[in-house]
Amino acid sequence: MRKNLLCAALLLAFAPMLQAQQNAEKPKVKSAKEIVDAAPASAWRTLDPANTLYMDLKAGRVIIELAPGFAPEHVANIKALARGGYWDGLSIYRSQDNFVVQFGDPTEDEKQRKPLSTGAKAKLPAEFERSSAGLAFDALPDSDGWAPQVGFSDGFPAGRDPKSGKTWLAHCYGTLGAGRDVAADSSNGTELYVATGQSPRALDRNITVVGRVVQGMELLSVIPRGPEPMGFYKETERRVPIVSIKLASEVPEAERLPLQLLKTDSVAFKEATEARRNRRDEWYKHPAGHIDLCNVPLPVRPVPKN
Template structure:
């Protein structure tokens, strides 16, 4: 009885989270292991999918640093609840690195199979999904860029635009969309976001006091292709260029489930649409 009610409640509210479509094989894609990072934290593993289409130079430099083991043993030194978890490496290394030019805009071409989400976003003319990433784009120019939704990975910088090299942040709260286009997004967390959320916050509820004693360690960062086969975590991510995914977008907007006894406004916040992933259990 207890379990039954819990399940009922769970199912009811869960429908609000994500409606499930039938599972067909081509709904999923595997990740390119050369473009995937395994970030090991004391709270658990995190998998990051890189985006060389929008940020090729960033992906190149970060991948090199990862391969060289430069992040191993470093830390997340700035973690603000509902904002970002920022980590990186020791300054001796950082100062020797080439600074990266901001990479943001990408002109959409006919081969970019995006799924349209909304033309009512607050920050940009159109929102969509392209290869699993939330993007914004302009109708006329077809210029697009990656959006600061929860779980994206971007390059930290100082005040000037082209001043980042190695340190990065993962967004852990309500999308800080005001950073779109003025920070380089080069990846997204596709697994283990809860392990990022479990990092110690380094700041008090008010202010910027940094307490080095509670910094969370980066145990290891590796390209997944460099991880010994037995230790790899293989996942598949939901494709966002399928009819199934477009149906899911519509389902999230129309909310046919009886839980929605009054239908919400027919709009979608692109950052509130989960792009699912799943462990590959047989390989």
């Protein structure tokens, strides 16, 4: 997300002092932010309204990109549920510190739960990973211990195993997944969670990832935590109401917030990632020469006016 471009760069007490200093000592190499700001129009892709959810809370709008390339059945179900207004009037009923917020209908008795919207299935297959065949994958120069290869696919952070021939979406900050019970195929897309803490990569390949938040994480990340150990609110009045979750394509055009994402196969994205792997500004004394998959910002901007 755009705000993260500068995120690890500066921990100064006095930002204005820094800015003066930076102007005086012009860096010889471009920062990640400068690279992204200078990226040509062709390096950006516009978010498809048909694959975009608007989650409206009283505090504002959370914008989500769905991942039909990885979880086609779940995404189709989520679209049917959104069309039917399934989540409207339901709530975020769980907030666990350094882990997730979760929303949907927490009613224990299945028969008492909100009926599924027209066209939504009660039962879906697990979609933990998919075949790598024919799938573009831009590998990061760095690997990690969670996957043989990591990189980006369809603009999402992903892991890949050349042996199994499978690719899967990784759990990073902002990842949207479909909560399930013990059975692998027990998610239907009604109960969703968003990762709000240290990337819970142990969940990779154990649960169906259906998308990611591209704007508005700061609305979800500050939701008061529920009690330990799992953050489910005990008092129903603590739940955070969901005004509505709608597909962007079903919202009148005048009410949409069209966004662009930097293409993860663009030169600008690769150069910005390299600029973050090795910080060359004056502040950094020891460039890491490394970046973790979930530390790579995925730049977002409003669609330019012209």
